[in-house]
Amino acid sequence: MLFWIGLLLLLYLVGILSLHLHFLLFVWVPLCLGLLLVWGVAIPAGNSAGFGLGSAEAYRTALIALRIGAFAALLQLCFVPLLHRSELVVTLTAWGLRGSALVLAVASMTLIDDLRYRVDQVMSARIARGLAARNTLSRVLQLPAMLRPLLVFVLTSAVRRSELWTHRGLERRLAQIPVENGFGSRSVSVLILAGAIAWLAASLLL
Amino acid sequence: MTELTKRSLFNQQALALMPLCIALNIALGGVVHFLKLPIYLDATGTILATLLLGLPAGVIVGVASFLLASLVISPVYVFFVGTQAAIAIYIYLVARYLHGLLSTPRAIATGIGLGVLAGVVSAPIIVLVFGGVSGSGRDLVTALIASSGQQILNAVMLSGAASEPIDKTLQVLIAFSLLRGSPKGLLERFRNPWLVGNGFLKAPG
Amino acid sequence: MSESYAPAPILLEGPNFSGRTAHLRGFVGLPPVSGGELTQGLSGGAFVAQDSQNFISGLATTGHLELLLHGLEQCPFREDIERLTVQLRLRECLDRNPFTLSGGEQAMLTVLSAAAMTPRRLALDGVLEQLSDASREVMLDLIGGPLATVCATRLADNRLTHFPGLLERFSLRPPGAVPALRPDTPWPGRTTGKVLTLAGIRFAYRRGQAVLDGIDFRLQPGRVYVLHGANGAGKSTLSKVLCGILRPRSGELLTATGQRVQPWREPAGLFAYHFQNPDLQLFHTRVRDELGLVGEPSDGGTFHLVHGFGLESVLDEHPLDLPYVLRKRVAMAATLAMFRPWTILDEPTLGQDDANCLALAAFLRRAAKAGAGIIVISHSRWFSAQLDAEHILLRGGRLEAVVPTEISAEKRV
Numbered sequence: 001m002l003f004w005i006g007l008l009l010l011l012y013l014v015g016i017l018s019l020h021l022h023f024l025l026f027v028w029v030p031l032c033l034g035l036l037l038v039w040g041v042a043i044p045a046g047n048s049a050g051f052g053l054g055s056a057e058a059y060r061t062a063l064i065a066l067r068i069g070a071f072a073a074l075l076q077l078c079f080v081p082l083l084h085r086s087e088l089v090v091t092l093t094a095w096g097l098r099g100s101a102l103v104l105a106v107a108s109m110t111l112i113d114d115l116r117y118r119v120d121q122v123m124s125a126r127i128a129r130g131l132a133a134r135n136t137l138s139r140v141l142q143l144p145a146m147l148r149p150l151l152v153f154v155l156t157s158a159v160r161r162s163e164l165w166t167h168r169g170l171e172r173r174l175a176q177i178p179v180e181n182g183f184g185s186r187s188v189s190v191l192i193l194a195g196a197i198a199w200l201a202a203s204l205l206l
Numbered sequence: 207m208t209e210l211t212k213r214s215l216f217n218q219q220a221l222a223l224m225p226l227c228i229a230l231n232i233a234l235g236g237v238v239h240f241l242k243l244p245i246y247l248d249a250t251g252t253i254l255a256t257l258l259l260g261l262p263a264g265v266i267v268g269v270a271s272f273l274l275a276s277l278v279i280s281p282v283y284v285f286f287v288g289t290q291a292a293i294a295i296y297i298y299l300v301a302r303y304l305h306g307l308l309s310t311p312r313a314i315a316t317g318i319g320l321g322v323l324a325g326v327v328s329a330p331i332i333v334l335v336f337g338g339v340s341g342s343g344r345d346l347v348t349a350l351i352a353s354s355g356q357q358i359l360n361a362v363m364l365s366g367a368a369s370e371p372i373d374k375t376l377q378v379l380i381a382f383s384l385l386r387g388s389p390k391g392l393l394e395r396f397r398n399p400w401l402v403g404n405g406f407l408k409a410p411g
Numbered sequence: 412m413s414e415s416y417a418p419a420p421i422l423l424e425g426p427n428f429s430g431r432t433a434h435l436r437g438f439v440g441l442p443p444v445s446g447g448e449l450t451q452g453l454s455g456g457a458f459v460a461q462d463s464q465n466f467i468s469g470l471a472t473t474g475h476l477e478l479l480l481h482g483l484e485q486c487p488f489r490e491d492i493e494r495l496t497v498q499l500r501l502r503e504c505l506d507r508n509p510f511t512l513s514g515g516e517q518a519m520l521t522v523l524s525a526a527a528m529t530p531r532r533l534a535l536d537g538v539l540e541q542l543s544d545a546s547r548e549v550m551l552d553l554i555g556g557p558l559a560t561v562c563a564t565r566l567a568d569n570r571l572t573h574f575p576g577l578l579e580r581f582s583l584r585p586p587g588a589v590p591a592l593r594p595d596t597p598w599p600g601r602t603t604g605k606v607l608t609l610a611g612i613r614f615a616y617r618r619g620q621a622v623l624d625g626i627d628f629r630l631q632p633g634r635v636y637v638l639h640g641a642n643g644a645g646k647s648t649l650s651k652v653l654c655g656i657l658r659p660r661s662g663e664l665l666t667a668t669g670q671r672v673q674p675w676r677e678p679a680g681l682f683a684y685h686f687q688n689p690d691l692q693l694f695h696t697r698v699r700d701e702l703g704l705v706g707e708p709s710d711g712g713t714f715h716l717v718h719g720f721g722l723e724s725v726l727d728e729h730p731l732d733l734p735y736v737l738r739k740r741v742a743m744a745a746t747l748a749m750f751r752p753w754t755i756l757d758e759p760t761l762g763q764d765d766a767n768c769l770a771l772a773a774f775l776r777r778a779a780k781a782g783a784g785i786i787v788i789s790h791s792r793w794f795s796a797q798l799d800a801e802h803i804l805l806r807g808g809r810l811e812a813v814v815p816t817e818i819s820a821e822k823r824v
Contacts, residue, residue, distance in 0.1 A: 027280045034339030037349045064337040072281035079277045085472040085508065100221055104266070107225035107469040108274060114464060114510035115226070115233035118691060123240055124656045125692035130679035130749055139241050140376070144383035145694045146237070151254065151384045152731045153690060154230055155392050158223035160465035163445050166218050168457060168528060173480055174470050225469065387696045389732035 023072055032065050074196045082109070089177055103171055115150075122149055219395065220259045224267055227255040231271035232278065245373050248275075249293050249324075253381040256297045257307070257406075258396045264294030285331050292327045296320055298400075307404040313382040317375030324374055325366025329359060338362050344369050420554050420564040422571055424582045426764040427591070427736045431567035432460070435534035438565050457525040461537035461735065461762065462690075466521040467509045474505035474512070474520050481524040488557035492523055498549050514687060515541050515642050522550060526558055533564045540570050540761055541687075543642070543790050547571075569764055573793040590737070592763070592770035596719030598777050599712035604632025604784030605666060605681070605752045609810070612662030614645075614652055622648045624808025626662065630753070632784040635775050635798045638755075639813070640805035646788050647687075649805060650755045654684040683751040687758045687788075689742035693730040698722060701730050701745050713748045719774055720744045736762045753784035760794050772797035 082091060092105050126132055126146060133139045165171055216224070231251030238247055251271060256264025268290030276284035297320070300306035306316035332338055338358045339345045347365040352358055385393070385406045393407055401407045423431045433443040439456025459466045471477035483489055496502055501523075504516050512520065518541045525533055533554075539547050547570070554564050612626040622645040630636070640646045651657040653664075655674030664672040664681075674681055686692050695701040702713055704726070717723055720740045725733060730741050739762050747754055756775075760768045768791075776799055779785045789795055795802070795815070804813045 023280050027282055030342065031336060031339055034342075034345035034348075035337050037339070037345055061337060068282070068336065075276065075281040075284060082277060086476065086506075088472045089470075089476070100216065103221060103470060104225055104228075104270065106472070107222075108228040108270060110469050110472055110508060110510065111225050111229040112232055112274075112278065113508045114469075115229040116236060117510065119233045119236050121686070121688070121691045123237070124651065125686055126694065127656050127678045128651075128654050128684035128686065129692055129694070129746065130683070130751075131694065132678060136243065139243060140245065143237075143241075143243075144380050144387065147234075147250075147380065147384055148387050148696075149691045149693060149731065150230065152388060152392060154223070154226045155258075155388070155396070156462075156690075157465050158219060158226055159392075159395055159445055160462070161469060162218040162222035163441065164466060164468065165222065165470075167439075167441060168468075168481070170468050170470055170480065173482065177480065389729040391732050 020073055020076055023076075024069065028065070028069055028072070031068060035061050035065060071196065078196065089174065093177075099171075099175070103165075103174065106174070115154075118150060118153055122146060125149075216259075216263065220263055223259060223396075224255065224263055224270075227251045227267045228271040228274060230254075231267070232275055235275075235279065245376055247377060247380070249290070249320075249374065250377050250381055252290055252293055253297050253378060254384065256294045257301055257381065257385065257401065257404075258398075260398060260400075261294065261298040264298060265291045268294045282336075285335050286328060288331065289324055289328045292323060293320060296323050301404055302400040305400075305403050305405075307378070307382050307385075307406075309405075310379070310382070313378050314375055317378035318371045320378060321371025321374035322367050325368075325370040326363055329363040329366055332362050332366075333359050418559065418563040419579050420551075420559065420566060421579045421581050423565060423567045424572060425567075426766060427762070428734075432536050435536050435565055435567055439530075439532045439534045455530055456532040456534065457528050457530040458534045459521045459525050459536065459538045461518075461540060463514065463518040463521045463538055463541070464510065466525075466538075467517060468524075469510075472508055474501070474507060474509050477509055477520060477524050478505070478527050481527040482529065483527040486527050486529050487561065489527075491553060491557045492527060495523065495549060495553055499546055513642060515543070515546070518542060519546065519550070526553060526562075530562055533558070533562050535564065535566045535568070537568055537762060539566070539568050541758070541790070544792060569760070569762070569768070570791050570793070572765060573791075590721035590724055592721050592740070592767045592774070593719050594770035594773040596715060596774055596777075598774070598781040598783055599715040599750075604630075604782055606631050607667075607672070607681075607753070608665040609653075610663050610665060612649075612652060612664075613660045614648060614657060615660060621660075621808055623652065623659070626808075626810045628803070628810045630784065630786075632752075632782050633779060635779045635800040636786045637795045637798060637800040637802050638786055638788045638805065639802060644805045645808060646805055647757065649810070650682075650684050650757065650786075650788070653682040653753070653755065654679055655682070656684075679749065679751065681751060682753045682755055683746045683749040684755045685743050685746035685757060685759065687761065689735075689738045690731065692742050693738065693745075696729055697727055698730050698733075698741055699726045701741055702748050703745070712750060716744045716748055736767075739763070753786065755786045755788070757788045758790070759787060760789065760791060768794050769797060 082088060084091070088109060089102070089106055092102055097105055123146070131142075131145075133142050228251065231248070234247040234250060237243075238245065249268075252264060252268035255267035259267075269287045272283045272287045272290050276282070297316075300316050300319070305312070306319075307313050332340060338348060338352075338361065340348075344365055347368060348361050351361040351364050356364070385401075388406075390407065393401065397407055402409050423434060425431055436443055436445075436458060439458045441456075441458055468477060468480060471480045478492070483492065486492065496505060499519055501516065501519060504512050504520070509517065509520055518538050522535065522538060525535075535554075539550060542550065554566075558564065607630045609626050609628045609630070612623055613621055614623040615621040626649065638646055638649075648657065652659050653674060655676070655678035658675040664674065666672060672681060693701055702717065702722075704713055704717070717726070720743070722737070722741060722744060725737060725741075730738060733741065739759075743756060743759055746756070759771060759775075763771065772794065775785050775787065787795070787798060787800070792815075802813050802815050803810055
């Protein structure tokens with residue numbers, strides 16, 4: 001518990017507390033409700049695994065909830081260096097990514113914005129064409145038609161961009177970007193990640 | 207060393223397509239959210255990548271998109287990278303050797319199989335890490351089964367096997383219909399034996 | 412090659428399907444269509460086409476890094492490029508992810524990064540069409556100035572035809588009969604426009620200042636409206652509000668009888684909206700289905716559109732398999748085929764050659780005369796002049812009627 005509060009403080013310091021709170025509200029709270037339902041209500045109190053509300057097993061269940069929360073906070077902390085856009089390549093290189101792996105990582109993170117924009121455009125266009133469906137079933141049935149322009153966009157983009165990369169030698173150029181010791185120095189990130197995994201393993205086994 | 211093997215594994219075009227599939231996997235979450243649909247599209251990009259580019263690319267797209275989702279959406283995704291890898295392997299095997307996407311009935315069967323697989327593969331993680339819950343309506347089913355005296359692992363597997371097939375069948379059908387309706391000239395650039403085998407492309411000659 | 416080597420940029424002129432793209436691609440060492448075999452970076456050339464988002468590397472997280480990736484540090488006219496980013500008001504954009512920029516900004520960034528590579532040969536295929544006249548002029552200064560000392564440039568650009576510049580011109584001819592727009596087509600005229608009054612329409616995105624700040628205007632069918640406004644003035648926001656994609660914060664639409672209309676309740680009921688980029692609004696697997704054609708010529712109205720837009724020969728093709736010129740036309744025809752009282756066309760002439768532009772202008776004039784409500788958004792001064800239109804300008808979140816001379820003055824500020 002204390003550990004988590006400490007992490008929250010750190011998250012606040014690096015400025016991504018809101019991201020974590022979002023996680024708490026939309027993922028963690030439903031998880032806790034689920035835990036309460038399964039362990040507290042459904043499993044009879046006499047069962048060795050169930051606790052009935054108020055027994056000693058409640059402590060273990062609460063522990064699970066805390067563990068997930070703390071782990072999430074820790075993980076988000078590890079990824080902080082990646083949120084600094086302008087240093088992404090430097091950070092990833094410092095983490096040891098090279099060649100195709102580096103291209104893949106940088107491109108996926110950069111292209112999310114493109115795809116989000118396209119998704120938004122496709123949905124607007126569908127409304128503008130008067131094709132928007134009203135009830136849930138027809139919306140499900142329309143999904144393929146909605147996603148088709150997206151898939152074609154993705155395929156065309158891949159063909160065009162692969163040509164661009166080769167023609168301009170961009171992969172080679174990417175490798176030549178000088179690596180300085182940026183915000184996410186490799187050792188710190190590796191240390192945090194290793195710590196998180198070790199701690200998770202330990203708490204699972206306890 | 208990794209650089210060398212990767213280089214021989216993917217051509218430029220595959221390398222350019224993979225990040226787009228990863229980004230698509232994440233952006234699709236927005237579609238579902240916007241349309242307020244009761245399904246997930248979390249495996250569609252992985253299925254498409256596997257069908258278009260083969261097994262290694264499919265696994266990488268699945269794993270990488272969930273790693274990235276754990277960064278930009280919610281950290282819990284990181285625990286399900288194994289499920290994504292299993293999805294890619296399953297789709298590859300079924301499409302390549304059983305032509306599981308040759309027709310709509312086959313695609314439905316493939317989808318049901320995928321759902322059962324996904325439910326079973328993710329169950330141990332759900333039990334170990336999350337105490338058996340997923341924070342969704344599915345927990346009601348789990349609770350129901352558990353209250354009848356079943357072990358928690360069994361309860362989670364059963365609830366997974368009950369809810370996942372619907373969702374995964376829809377996703378397989380969506381991927382199937384997307385590839386069927388794509389311009390053939392474009393698909394031709396990604397020609398491979400299983401795209402031909404499942405009737406998405408005509409055999410040469 | 413000597414220092415004095417300074418070839419003037421060459422403009423390739425010619426109608427659609429005259430092979431300009433293939434020529435340009437060959438010029439920089441690319442196969443005629445994308446996807447062919449290619450050897451790595453031997454040619455020292457750079458190519459940019461009108462789908463500019465595909466010419467952003469995806470390997471740089473900000474516009475500035477995109478330029479650095481393309482070798483801005485080593486570029487001999489680095490200072491010129493940096494000066495241009497100020498002139499083109501790209502400075503703030505350079506700190507953002509290139510994929511969050513608007514179409515015009517992306518187009519400028521791709522041309523600048525291609526220039527930063529200091530290529531021997533540069534080919535620009537229609538990418539300058541998306542820019543306003545003022546921005547295009549600035550770009551041409553770079554291409555014909557510092558860049559020309561090291562690089563031979565060739566361009567294809569339908570709008571430069573009307574641009575008095577010092578470009579050398581070179582004409583290509585199409586190989587045979589190709590589908591063109593037909594200028595003589597009458598407007599099928601099933602519906603007529605409605606008089607509409609926009610009263611105090613305000614809109615703001617979630618965290619931002621008002622984009623539309625009290626739009627008061629009376630729309631009256633009979634003449635084409637041309638909507639002007641600088642980049643980011645809110646032209647597409649206004650279109651989305653009218654179409655019903657966005658719900659205004661306040662304000663209302665009134666019919667001639669004073670009845671209130673709420674577009675967001677019935678999107679696309681009153682205004683149909685054709686987007687600038689055709690590729691994301693084509694949803695069907697055959698052009699026929701896209702246009703909503705059922706059966707044979709029974710559906711008279713839409714068949715007039717098919718004829719007018721020169722689409723007979725492609726009715727059974729996959730819309731997304733067609734070349735850009737035709738994709739744009741299919742998307743436009745599909746929007747018009749909704750026969751709503753009003754239709755908004757965003758940059759309808761992209762990719763279309765002069766003859767097609769004139770045919771489209773004639774068609775739209777006739778449609779407006781027949782009573783259809785037509786609103787055109789276009790950066791092409793030449794095309795706007797063909798429309799015999801009412802000009803309206805979106806400025807500071809407000810809409811007003813203007814005369815064309817005022818607009819060119821506004822854009823130069």
